[in-house]
Amino acid sequence: MALRPFFLSILGLLVLPLAASAQSLGDVGTFSITASPQYPRPFEQVTITPLSGQLDITNATMTVTVNKKQTYKGNAAPVGVPVGAVGTLTTVTVTLTSNGTSSTRSLSFRPQDLSLIVEPLASTPVLYPGKPAVPLGGSVRIVAVADLRSTSGKALDPSQLSYNWTVDEARLSVDSGIGRDTILVASPAQYRSRTVSLIVTSQDGSAVSGNSLTLTDESPVVRVYERDPLLGILFDRAIVNTFSIPSAEKTLFVAPYALPSNGTSPRLQWFLNGSAAQTGPVITLRPTGTGGGSASLSIVASVGDSATATANLSLTFGAPKGGLGIFGL
Missing domain, CATH: 2.60.40.10 (Immunoglobulins)
Structure with a gap:
């Protein structure tokens, strides 16, 4: 479908x-x-x-x-x-x-005219222009927008129409009825899909319309971006695998995508060289000492115990000692 x-x-x-x-x-x-x-x-x-x-x-x-x-x-x-x-x-x-x-x-x-609007309750960055993905282990709000006409062509009041919801061929009696144009549906299990169907009718049965859709969830991910002191967060380029810190400090920002957001924000935990460093969406890295070096940085985003997403970076900082002579000596 x-x-x-x-x-x-x-x-x-x-x-x-x-x-x-x-x-x-x-x-x-x-x-x-x-x-x-x-x-x-x-x-x-x-x-x-x-x-x-x-x-x-x-x-x-x-x-x-x-x-x-x-x-x-x-x-x-x-x-x-x-x-x-x-x-x-x-x-x-x-x-x-x-x-x-x-x-x-x-x-x-x-x-007759019937539209379904899918509103996944999932995490996205502030001012994110896209639409959230269906979150694994979360839920989705589905809103019906009906424009039914009588035999004379008069528009019927959507709040007076009867909405009959079905999820995976099981009728939802509690969520169905007159004016029940919104439903909250649990996301399908991983690697599965979920079919939501709706039949809308006028109370006298003279007008009827139907619609159905299939939901598939997406695994959550986190993306790390550089936060520039002048330009702000550089959303146009995510940092993947490696990141260099040539200056005194760099600030990174993490954005979780497709994590359930049923009234709660994801927990964001940073790890530096395997040890817990700090929580929150922002971390500032300041190399100390002289010369060059490397470190590992990880961020784990989680909601409860079931939904998690991780990103790992290899950091390099400073400049290695040595001159410009032969063999770098």
Whole structure:
């Protein structure tokens, strides 16, 4: 199932059966038809497929009309037909003719608009322009934005619509109901996925729309950046593996990504040469003595006992002794 990156805007479609229903339009005598997808976007094409019943469709001629305008005539086969704008009615009629016998089935579509906004509760730096990833061991808030129209085209109040949430095919009765447009979902287990589905209907059942999405989590990471005294934090380049300290001091800043942030901030612990140095997002390194040297620096970001991320750096500082003669002597 295709997903849109972190903001999902999938528009639903109301299928009004004239001689059948939408998901499985049923055998109504000589042949049946199905429509896919069940909830396409307005102006999207719906695939109409004839299914064999008493009529031999392999030797039949199929005619398709959309709002009384013929759009297809030929062999019986799946055919794409366009639907209209949000709240407008589109009527599709399918006629099969075989051995001089004709049979007709019709469907009506009234598109509705349903968007899902995914809000992972995960750590990011302040003023981070991107969207957090789904955190391992955390949770995700999903907000539904519904724009359903009545048969007269009037917009229906979203707070008066009925929201039916399903997670991994299990209906969430406690989180469903009138006006329940927000849900908090636990992140899937590592290397797994989680499917969230929603059906929104008007209280009289005249308007309906649906949407679903799949959540996959990402392992947390930490990134280390240099904090320049004049330019601030240099977010355009993360420090990886090695870092040189040619001057008297350097200040580093750490940013955790995709750690759960359910009301708590990640704990940030720095280690210098394997020993705990300090906590917090910033550390200032000041080499002492003369000559050059090296050290190891690590940062561990954690939330509770389950979610952790680590970054390790090899530090070099100062300048080695020696002249510019042969062999560096």
